[in-house]
Amino acid sequence: MTERIEGHGGELALAALRAYGVREMFTLSGGHVFPLYDAAHKTGFPLYDVRHEQSAVFAAEAVAKLQRRPGLAVLTAGPGVTNGISGLTSAYFNASPVLVMGGRAPQFRWGSGSLQEMDHLPLVAPVTKHAETVFSADDIPRAVAAALTTALTPHRGPVFLDFPLEAIFSTGDADLPAGPALDPVEADPDEVAKAAGLIAGAQRPVVIAGSDVYAGDAVAALRAAAEALDVPVFTNGMGRGALPPEHPLAFAKARRVALKGADVVVVVGTPLDFRLSFGDFGDATVVHIVDAPSQRATHVQPAVAPAGDLRAILTTLAGYTGDRADHTDWVAQLRTAEDAAKARDAEEMAAETDPIRPARVYGELRKVLARDAITIGDGGDFVSYAGRYLEPAQPGTWLDPGPYGCLGTGMGYAMGARVTHPDRQICVLMGDGAAGFSLMDVESLVRQKLPVVMVVGNNGIWGLEKHPMRAMYGYDVAADLQPELRYDQVVTALGGAGETVAKAADLGPALQRAFDAGVPYLVNVITDPADAYPRSSNLA
Numbered sequence: 001m002t003e004r005i006e007g008h009g010g011e012l013a014l015a016a017l018r019a020y021g022v023r024e025m026f027t028l029s030g031g032h033v034f035p036l037y038d039a040a041h042k043t044g045f046p047l048y049d050v051r052h053e054q055s056a057v058f059a060a061e062a063v064a065k066l067q068r069r070p071g072l073a074v075l076t077a078g079p080g081v082t083n084g085i086s087g088l089t090s091a092y093f094n095a096s097p098v099l100v101m102g103g104r105a106p107q108f109r110w111g112s113g114s115l116q117e118m119d120h121l122p123l124v125a126p127v128t129k130h131a132e133t134v135f136s137a138d139d140i141p142r143a144v145a146a147a148l149t150t151a152l153t154p155h156r157g158p159v160f161l162d163f164p165l166e167a168i169f170s171t172g173d174a175d176l177p178a179g180p181a182l183d184p185v186e187a188d189p190d191e192v193a194k195a196a197g198l199i200a201g202a203q204r205p206v207v208i209a210g211s212d213v214y215a216g217d218a219v220a221a222l223r224a225a226a227e228a229l230d231v232p233v234f235t236n237g238m239g240r241g242a243l244p245p246e247h248p249l250a251f252a253k254a255r256r257v258a259l260k261g262a263d264v265v266v267v268v269g270t271p272l273d274f275r276l277s278f279g280d281f282g283d284a285t286v287v288h289i290v291d292a293p294s295q296r297a298t299h300v301q302p303a304v305a306p307a308g309d310l311r312a313i314l315t316t317l318a319g320y321t322g323d324r325a326d327h328t329d330w331v332a333q334l335r336t337a338e339d340a341a342k343a344r345d346a347e348e349m350a351a352e353t354d355p356i357r358p359a360r361v362y363g364e365l366r367k368v369l370a371r372d373a374i375t376i377g378d379g380g381d382f383v384s385y386a387g388r389y390l391e392p393a394q395p396g397t398w399l400d401p402g403p404y405g406c407l408g409t410g411m412g413y414a415m416g417a418r419v420t421h422p423d424r425q426i427c428v429l430m431g432d433g434a435a436g437f438s439l440m441d442v443e444s445l446v447r448q449k450l451p452v453v454m455v456v457g458n459n460g461i462w463g464l465e466k467h468p469m470r471a472m473y474g475y476d477v478a479a480d481l482q483p484e485l486r487y488d489q490v491v492t493a494l495g496g497a498g499e500t501v502a503k504a505a506d507l508g509p510a511l512q513r514a515f516d517a518g519v520p521y522l523v524n525v526i527t528d529p530a531d532a533y534p535r536s537s538n539l540a
């Protein structure tokens, strides 16, 4: 029998949110959303507050990405919502099931000029799967349930609801929603069979697996399919770590060799975008496996593009019983390239240079990071190096901003990661430029006892912009920051701790102190401003 719920708008919303597995809210205060706080306060529902709304939405996104359940940010009307738009857009690009709940000026006097009276919907509609104003308290549980069902349905993504003041403050009653009931979308079996035949028959196949494989809980199925068909696997985004680095089919560095030599490229759970040369793999046959028909590329024509539940598709591939070519030599060829690239990387990660080069930072970090540590990248070149030198050992341990490439995710993602994994190492890798977007939220982390480690690659420049601008124009502007600025003192002033490191030999002990500190701790590493990430030759 359906349970009836009653209360004010905030209480009705929270009951529905709980039914959908939401376990905390991230917010920055505003009167328009007080009833949601009241509901949380009265029922012991965890509430984390921040110093800039972008951090609330990024925190909600980190929860959504890591835990594969909805993340919630509550933002006050007007500027609260507009400050959250970059976060919403990132979630949209990343297919993260984030719900942003906004306050809204009262409806009964709409047009009279209430404080922060604006219609948010036209602003958020292009970057959400669903955006709706809920005009009565009674209607809130239904709206929450509908929005979260949409957010959780592949292809996943953010949703937005706002509540006019009188709707959220008044009382009402409704049926308690039952919680998520999603029907998996079944791919066309003929297309899956065609994909299986192409992969099995290929002489030199390659799989590239991305975030939707993790989001769709299809990591084990990916591994089974790769093993059954003996196909080397590369990963990006949340797909990283899907196969542990020591797995014989796990590759990271031999991508260039692989894509140059492949006769079939299978891209699973990630778009054919700029990260994958827009799906142009020369003469190779392309198989694109996506979690919803909407994700099929329109700018290129893969040979086949099965669309549906990724776990089901990959499980079918794993069970393929037809003829298959032998890939032993191909896998061995890639392993040789991979090992050679790894040996080069190992040298760079151990290099004793003055000033320190980013590679050494990661060499030292790898010695102190646990296998289940969460690493978060927020920056330019310094984060490109992180992607190259860090090898996530488990899925769901690497958070990058994704294809929207928004700087400023750092402290929000860190908060969401810490809330998700209270006992793990959380390590944010930040450029000094990126640090400026969110470092004030260290205050939120300190105050709410959410310790994380920050490692800043402090080159004194917006490196990823300065070097290209110089290369293009012979000069650069708007690309310098204060050299050797003491970002560690900023963190200390906010109640955390930290230190500056300028010598490679001091890195290891500093990182150890950071992870032992038990408070937000920033290791400010002075790095070589002349060092530019080698974009054209970053992969073997």
Ligand SMILES: Cc1ncc(C[n+]2csc(CCOP(=O)(O)OP(=O)(O)O)c2C)c(N)n1
Pocket (backbone or CB within 6 Å): 378, 379, 380, 381, 382, 383, 405, 406, 407, 408, 430, 431, 432, 433, 434, 435, 457, 459, 461, 462, 463, 464, 465
């Ligand atoms: C919100 C936002 N603003 C601007 C950019 C453009 N941008 C990309 S990388 C970058 C430089 C980052 O500098 P830093 O964080 O210091 O890292 P570095 O490249 O120096 O290692 C900039 C400005 C962006 N991606 N996002």
Ligand SMILES: [Mg+2]
Pocket (backbone or CB within 6 Å): 431, 432, 433, 457, 458, 459, 460, 461, 462, 463
């Ligand atoms: Mg920099």
